[in-house]
Every structure is written in C-alpha cells, then in structure tokens.
Amino acid sequence: xxxxxxxxxxxxxxxxxxxxxxxxxxxxxxxxxxxxxxxxxxxxxxxxxxxxxxxxxxxxxxxxxxxxxxxxxxxxxxxxxxxxxxxxxxxxxxxxxxxxxxxxxxxxxxxxxxxxxxxxxxxxxxxxxxxxxxxxxxxxxxxxxxxxxxxxxxxxxxxxxxxxxxxxxxxxxxxxxxxxxxxxxxxxxxxxxxxxxxxxxxxxxxxxxxxxxxxxxxxxxxxxxxxxxxxxxxxxx
Numbered sequence: 001x002x003x004x005x006x007x008x009x010x011x012x013x014x015x016x017x018x019x020x021x022x023x024x025x026x027x028x029x030x031x032x033x034x035x036x037x038x039x040x041x042x043x044x045x046x047x048x049x050x051x052x053x054x055x056x057x058x059x060x061x062x063x064x065x066x067x068x069x070x071x072x073x074x075x076x077x078x079x080x081x082x083x084x085x086x087x088x089x090x091x092x093x094x095x096x097x098x099x100x101x102x103x104x105x106x107x108x109x110x111x112x113x114x115x116x117x118x119x120x121x122x123x124x125x126x127x128x129x130x131x132x133x134x135x136x137x138x139x140x141x142x143x144x145x146x147x148x149x150x151x152x153x154x155x156x157x158x159x160x161x162x163x164x165x166x167x168x169x170x171x172x173x174x175x176x177x178x179x180x181x182x183x184x185x186x187x188x189x190x191x192x193x194x195x196x197x198x199x200x201x202x203x204x205x206x207x208x209x210x211x212x213x214x215x216x217x218x219x220x221x222x223x224x225x226x227x228x229x230x231x232x233x234x235x236x237x
Contacts, residue, residue: 002136002214003143004043005207006036007177008103009231010052010096010147010199017075025226032222032233037107037145039235045112045143049135050081050100051206052147053199054118058094062116068093068101079105082114094118096147096199104145112143123202125190132209146207148200150174150230151193158228160197169196170223170230173204177234178220182208198230211236 008014009029016023040048065085069078069092079101081093093101097116104114117135119128136142150170153163160166169192176184185208193201222233 001140001142002210002216003045003141003237004039005144005146005211005216005236006033006040007146007148007204007207007232007234008033008036008100009149009233010099011149011229011231012070012073012095012099014099015070015075015077015102017077018070018073029222029224029231029233033103034107035221036233036235037103037109039237040143040145041109041111043143043237044141046139046141048109048112048114048143048145049138050097050104050114050116050145050147051119051203052094052096052100052116053121053203054094054096057091058097058118059120060118062093062097062118064114066093066116068095068098070098081116082109100145100147119202119206121199121202122190122194125186125205128202128205129186129209132206133212135206136210136214142210144207144210146203148203150198150200150225150232152197152229154225154230155228163196165192166196166230169193169198170225173198173200173230174220174223174232177204177232178218180211180216180218180236182211
C-alpha cells in the first residue's frame, strides 16, 4: 500500500556539479525536494521506489546498487541507487533516476531498500495506472519518489519553444499534484503532454494508480519554470 510520495523535477541541472555557475538558480527547488523527501523518511516505508522517465535503454526495473553518471552532461560524477550491495548492475540508471539517486544520497537516505523504475514517456495512461497499482502492492508500506518535469514550452527560449497551451497544462498538473488528486493526474492528456515535452506525465500517472484508495493528502512545495520548463515539487502523505 502506498503510504507516502515525493514528486520532484528531474533536470540534471538540479545537481550543482552539472549546473556549475547556474546552480543558485535552482536552490529553492533543491530545498523543496529536500523537504519532500523528508516526508518519505517520516513514513518509514518497507520499500522505496524511484520512478522517472527513461529512453528505451533505461526502461524497466533497476535494482538497488545500480549506478548512474552525468558524463553525458560533461561531469564525471557517479551516483548509486541506495546501498552498495557489491553487485555490478547490467545497465546504468537513466538521467532522471540518476537525479533521484543523487537526491536520496544528498538527504542521507538510510531507510528502506530502494529500487527504481524507468517509464517510457509515451506510455499509455491505462498502462501507467496499472503499473502504479502493481507497485503499491509490492509491500505493506510503499513509498514513491516520482521524478518528472512539466511542459518544456513555457517561453521562447524553452527547449520546446513557446506553446500557448503549456501554461494551462502545467497549472492542471500542479493543482493535481498539490491536492493529491489522482483523477486530475489521470485526466492529463497523454498526446498533449508528449507534444509539450512534459516528461513527468507518465510517472505522475503511475503515482495516480499507486495512490488510488490510499487517502493521502498533498502539498505543493514548489512550482516555477526558470528555464521555460515546468518544475513542480509536491509531498503526499
């Protein structure tokens, strides 16, 4: 059963080593992420699962001890998912899950075992919610760290250029995340999300499936678009 969730954005720029001189611009987002992860620790889960968007190579389950790097962003920083179990993972963590692993290490996670799930950005809504229900059934007390960004089309300089539909999409997503509104997340249009490059849509809908019937309350801790990309942080408990 799902007992808590933290929702965080997943840009590699969240990692100060990657952001370099621009690091202070996301200080407020990092602080909000730390606060959200505190909810996970307080919940004392039996299992923590990190969920994030992934390309083909990174989709599916990643076990505890898996590693990831930020070499493709020019930084030789390696991160590990949870504890070092001495086994060599067969594939690296995709960037979104590497950012999640970095957040856990940064906040000193020492609680439940950790696994991760890479989700394809185009995954249909029904399959997302089915996956979430399956995750919630993995243990008596399950917590999720959900990595994902909103639209990437909020300004002319955004990665996806300016799209007038982006602001309304992000408002709907942030309201649903802040209210722990599973129906609101499920209602997010998958085709529109893909057009707006909203990589968080599928992970958020996995969360919606996991949270059905859990009776969790939500708090929106951060909502901004500093690079023309919607970044939201929320805590459910």
